[in-house]
Amino acid sequence: MIRFLRFSLKHPVSILIAMAIIVLIGLNSFIHIPIEIRPISESGNKDRTYKIQINALWPGQTAEIIQKSITSPIEEHCVRIRDLIDIRSSTTDSESFVTLSFPDDENKKYYHIHVREKIWHLQKTGIIPDEADIGIQVLYENEEERKQFSEAFIEFQINGPYELNQLRQITDQNIAPRIQSLEGVSDIKIFGGSSGYVAIHLNPDKLNQYALSAKEICEQINTQFTYMGLGRIKSDNSNRLLLFDNRPQSFQQLLDIYIKPGLTLNEIADITFEYQPSYSLSRRNGMALITVQVFKKPYENALEFSKKVRETINQIQSELPISTELVITKDQSEELRNEIVAFGIRFFIIMSVIFLILY
Structure with missing residues (x-):
């Protein structure tokens, strides 16, 4: 240590050059580091997992029915998701909880998309009953992680x-x-x-004239339009979900719907865009x-x-x-920003003290 101090005092220029090189390397690294409020390594942590929980609520049903109608189908479909580490479930009367564990790496933002696609498919194909209320949420390890992703x-x-x-x-x-x-x-x-929502105001006189009911009109509208998945288009660099969607995209398209031969919705109803309370x-x-x-x-x-x-x-x-x-x-x-400014001030003070000591 004494030798190093003597060398430093005898060769201040060499020491300053070495310090300048170290500072430049540090500044270059600092500039290119992604700046986060609460940093989390992109490479993840081998001891950590990314957990997604699927919650299902179907009031009035027994645990056996929930297990057969909801929990098991979710497990069977989600087990095919790539990189899945573990799948656990808990079923009680009226409720089902399925927890999926994935690697905590840079791909975790895609795991959530895959899970949503699986649940969407189960709902659209009628495998999961319409009466069941399905929710998907991420389970966070701690409060800091929750703030990072949910605030x-x-x-x-x-x-x-x-x-x-x-x-x-x-x-x-x-x-x-x-x-x-x-x-x-x-x-x-x-x-x-x-x-907002689209409100269809039916004309009672027209309904009587054409012997129609609101239920029949709803059925006619629902049978003419479809929104469903048709599978996937796979290539070397992509894997896309193919959807079929012929739902109306404007008021006019909605008004042109045929309720019966020769009779459109425009002739028996008015359509407005309204807001909920x-x-x-x-x-x-x-x-x-x-x-x-x-x-x-x-x-x-x-x-x-x-x-x-x-x-x-x-x-x-x-x-x-x-x-x-x-x-x-x-x-x-x-x-x-405040932390970076404070860091700059501390760095300037330290460098000033070192400069004064050397000279």
């Missing part, structure tokens, strides 16, 4: 001189799709107002308020992701009327 990364609010559902419609049609299209966005949740009401400065939560995909660079979302929000703001505001109320990257 919104950025939250912003839209406020303007509109009726609440008008503001919700602006958000649904003009704002949310642009945010959702950004690379790195895993999900978006909207709070305030209510989701609002379950949450928020206001700011006396005006309606909508909250949007943006969720980030794992392993996305936190600072770059925040920058993209903020730029898009600012661009949307510039296109809206002056009276409409978009305000960011939460951004997890701010915590990270």
